[in-house]
Amino acid sequence: MPPERVPIPPTFYADDTDAPFDECMVCDQPLRDGSVDYVIEKGFRSYEGYDVEETVFGYALCMPCHATLSNSFSDASAQRCSSFLNEHMDLPERTAALLPSTEDVSVDPSDWTQQCVVYGTPKKDLEEYQLLAHCRGEKMLVTHLPLMIGGPAIEALVERLSNETLDELGGFRDEHFGVPPELQQNLQGPVLA
Numbered sequence: 617m618p619p620e621r622v623p624i625p626p627t628f629y630a631d632d633t634d635a636p637f638d639e640c641m642v643c644d645q646p647l648r649d650g651s652v653d654y655v656i657e658k659g660f661r662s663y664e665g666y667d668v669e670e671t672v673f674g675y676a677l678c679m680p681c682h683a684t685l686s687n688s689f690s691d692a693s694a695q696r697c698s699s700f701l702n703e704h705m706d707l708p709e710r711t712a713a714l715l716p717s718t719e720d721v722s723v724d725p726s727d728w729t730q731q732c733v734v735y736g737t738p739k740k741d742l743e744e745y746q747l748l749a750h751c752r753g754e755k756m757l758v759t760h761l762p763l764m765i766g767g768p769a770i771e772a773l774v775e776r777l778s779n780e781t782l783d784e785l786g787g788f789r790d791e792h793f794g795v796p797p798e799l800q801q802n803l804q805g806p807v808l809a
């Protein structure tokens with residue numbers, strides 16, 4: 617079955633334009649014409665007791681740039697992360713549980729991002745979380761993505777990264793995000809796609 621495609625939900629829009637991302641953050645490849653698949657990653661932070669949520673970062677990366685970044689992970693980092701994720705996630709099961717069993721029911725992609733994909737923590741109980749989506753042109757593909765990963769699971773992944781990989785990701789961050797150092801702690805770039 618080909619993946620469901622839905623319009624990109626506003627949660628995945630670029631904050632500065634309030635519209636879907638136009639280009640790859642790294643190579644400026646246009647994304648809206650559908651010539652290349654891309655991932656969107658956004659990080660959010662909420663404040664306990666306040667009904668406010670702010671975007672900490674957000675970007676789109678074309679698949680070739682995403683692959684380049686993933687390949688910069690050391691073998692040890694990649695292996696430790698994937699065995700951690702395999703231990704905690706069953707992606708085919710997740711997809712089967714989320715996708716409606718009949719074609720009459722329309723897909724609601726927000727169902728995909730209500731709980732941390734690793735620990736199952738509900739979004740409302742998380743101070744920090746990241747969202748990840750796979751898009752093509754103006755559509756989001758609904759597969760085992762989109763997903764939400766909470767702060768504690770991100771930390772667990774980061775602990776499994778080698779210093780070499782952390783340096784790579786740090787360099788990527790410094791080059792592409794103008795974020796203040798106190799917010800950088802959990803901005804590790806796309807660890808999961």
Ligand SMILES: [Zn+2]
Nearest residue numbers: 640643678681
């Ligand atoms: Zn690119």
